[in-house]
Amino acid sequence: xxxxxxxxxxxxxxxxxxxxxxxxxxxxxxxxxxxxxxxxxxxxxxxxxxxxxxxxxxxxxxxxxxxxxxxxxxxxxxxxxxxxxxxxxxxxxxxxxxxxxxxxxxxxxxxxxxxxxxxxxxxxxxxxxxxxxxxxxxxxxxxxxxxxxxxxxxxxxxxxxxxxxxxxxxxxxxxxxxxxxxxxxxxxxxxxxxxxxxxxxxxxxxxxxxxxxxxxxxxxxxxxxxxxxxxxxxxxxxxxxxxxxxxx
Amino acid sequence: xxxxxxxxxxxxxxxxxxxxxxxxxxxxxxxxxxxxxxxxxxxxxxxxxxxxxxxxxxxxxxxxxxxxxxxxxxxxxxxxxxxxxxxxxxxxxxxxxxxxxxxxxxxxxxxxxxxxxxxxxxxxxxxxxxxxxxxxxxxxxxxxxxxxxxxxxxxxxxxxxxxxxxxxxxxxxxxxxxxxxxxxxxxxxxxxxxxxxxxxxxxxxxxxxxxxxxxxxxxxxxxxxxxxxxxxxxxxxxxxxxxxxxxxxxx
Numbered sequence: 001x002x003x004x005x006x007x008x009x010x011x012x013x014x015x016x017x018x019x020x021x022x023x024x025x026x027x028x029x030x031x032x033x034x035x036x037x038x039x040x041x042x043x044x045x046x047x048x049x050x051x052x053x054x055x056x057x058x059x060x061x062x063x064x065x066x067x068x069x070x071x072x073x074x075x076x077x078x079x080x081x082x083x084x085x086x087x088x089x090x091x092x093x094x095x096x097x098x099x100x101x102x103x104x105x106x107x108x109x110x111x112x113x114x115x116x117x118x119x120x121x122x123x124x125x126x127x128x129x130x131x132x133x134x135x136x137x138x139x140x141x142x143x144x145x146x147x148x149x150x151x152x153x154x155x156x157x158x159x160x161x162x163x164x165x166x167x168x169x170x171x172x173x174x175x176x177x178x179x180x181x182x183x184x185x186x187x188x189x190x191x192x193x194x195x196x197x198x199x200x201x202x203x204x205x206x207x208x209x210x211x212x213x214x215x216x217x218x219x220x221x222x223x224x225x226x227x228x229x230x231x232x233x234x235x236x237x238x239x240x241x242x243x244x245x246x247x248x
Numbered sequence: 249x250x251x252x253x254x255x256x257x258x259x260x261x262x263x264x265x266x267x268x269x270x271x272x273x274x275x276x277x278x279x280x281x282x283x284x285x286x287x288x289x290x291x292x293x294x295x296x297x298x299x300x301x302x303x304x305x306x307x308x309x310x311x312x313x314x315x316x317x318x319x320x321x322x323x324x325x326x327x328x329x330x331x332x333x334x335x336x337x338x339x340x341x342x343x344x345x346x347x348x349x350x351x352x353x354x355x356x357x358x359x360x361x362x363x364x365x366x367x368x369x370x371x372x373x374x375x376x377x378x379x380x381x382x383x384x385x386x387x388x389x390x391x392x393x394x395x396x397x398x399x400x401x402x403x404x405x406x407x408x409x410x411x412x413x414x415x416x417x418x419x420x421x422x423x424x425x426x427x428x429x430x431x432x433x434x435x436x437x438x439x440x441x442x443x444x445x446x447x448x449x450x451x452x453x454x455x456x457x458x459x460x461x462x463x464x465x466x467x468x469x470x471x472x473x474x475x476x477x478x479x480x481x482x483x484x485x486x487x488x489x490x491x492x493x494x495x496x497x498x499x
Contacts, residue, residue, distance in 0.1 A: 026420070030417075033420070041432065046297040164278060174289040
């Protein structure tokens with residue numbers, strides 16, 4: 001009963017955030033710009049890498065959800081001061097966080113869906129591979145949304161948020177092997193790439209689609225890292241959402 | 249009448265805007281680094297995926313792309329001035345005209361881009377010998393692109409209704425313009441339909457000029473002269489269109 005009460009309101013807040021997101025079609029359209037540019041580069045200059053870039057863009061599109069969660073959580077708290085009202089209401093902090101992350105995640109589904117269709121056209125995959133990729137995407141979304149929500153509570157000024165959110169998203173999305181194959185990344189840093197949520201997720205998705213040969217221990221490393229990061233990030237954010245929930 | 253005559257008609261408005269640009273860097277290092285970081289991240293990515301012979305071309309392209317992005321920052325700045333801070337009303341009521349306001353915002357947004365352009369220039373010089381004339385061509389192209397895209401950015405900003413539209417519109421317009429023009433790759437390797445669209449964009453002629461003067465694409469002196477003329481003509485048309493949609497008035 002207590003568990004149900006804790007998460008009560010998630011659905012309603014999900015609906016609120018979904019409506020907010022869908023009211024901004026321009027933002028949805030512009031959400032895939034960096035992926036779009038990198039895909040164009042690959043298509044023009046190295047077409048043989050397109051399958052890797054498409055699966056990477058899929059992972060990256062879910063990772064970017066964190067950027068929107070960060071902006072939205074901060075916008076509601078700093079600009080609108082609405083979270084004081086939410087925290088004074090029966091809505092629990094974790095339902096507020098999960099509802100927001102889910103609503104934004106669903107709102108940006110068109111971008112992910114378009115990339116998924118493109119990926120399916122270019123990379124035929126088995127049902128098991130498809131399910132594995134869905135699992136990877138879910139884990140990446142959980143990590144990115146959780147970390148973003150936590151970070152959003154640390155800011156006091158809206159102007160400072162955009163550069164940091166953009167910095168984290170671009171550096172973790174473009175530098176490690178997300179849009180290009182893992183074998184073009186320095187061998188000595190291969191383990192690092194496998195434990196990062198973006199490149200580890202992309203490597204797992206590519207292995208699941210059968211285009212990237214990964215050793216068994218590498219699959220275990222990447223999958224364990226991704227699963228643990230998702231679990232820890234989510235659990236920490238639920239705890240932190242309580243700790244940081246307060247009226248101004 | 250005497251008071252009106254004593255009122256200063258000319259001041260140091262452009263250096264003042266330059267100072268605003270400098271303050272932006274000095275007070276917000278992260279905010280200054282992030283916008284110029286993207287062209288470097290693209291260069292890193294292109295270094296990994298593309299044939300090595302295209303890399304100098306990509307570095308020269310990054311200089312044009314960084315300059316082009318100044319337009320996007322102008323859009324954001326001018327929109328914040330108008331919508332959030334209501335400062336444009338003050339400027340409209342002042343002796344500052346709309347063209348000087350445009351140049352002011354353009355200068356203040358060029359300041360954060362200059363370090364990135366200089367670093368890209370050094371990188372280019374390390375990759376290949378760059379003759380003096382080529383630097384002059386590069387500087388000329390950067391100048392034209394800066395004016396044109398700043399004008400486009402500010403003109404669009406005057407039509408934006410809410411703060412929420414600023415980021416997506418700026419990103420959409422400038423990213424699409426940036427990627428359609430062949431600044432990171434040679435025009436010749438693009439599909440014919442894309443080439444046709446690219447030939448409408450001034451950045452295409454800037455890229456052709458820069459790539460040609462660096463000897464990175466086969467192009468004759470006559471073709472380069474034609475590209476220079478087309479760059480200026482298309483930029484003049486672009487600025488004229490931008491000025492026609494540029495709304496300069498109190499609300």
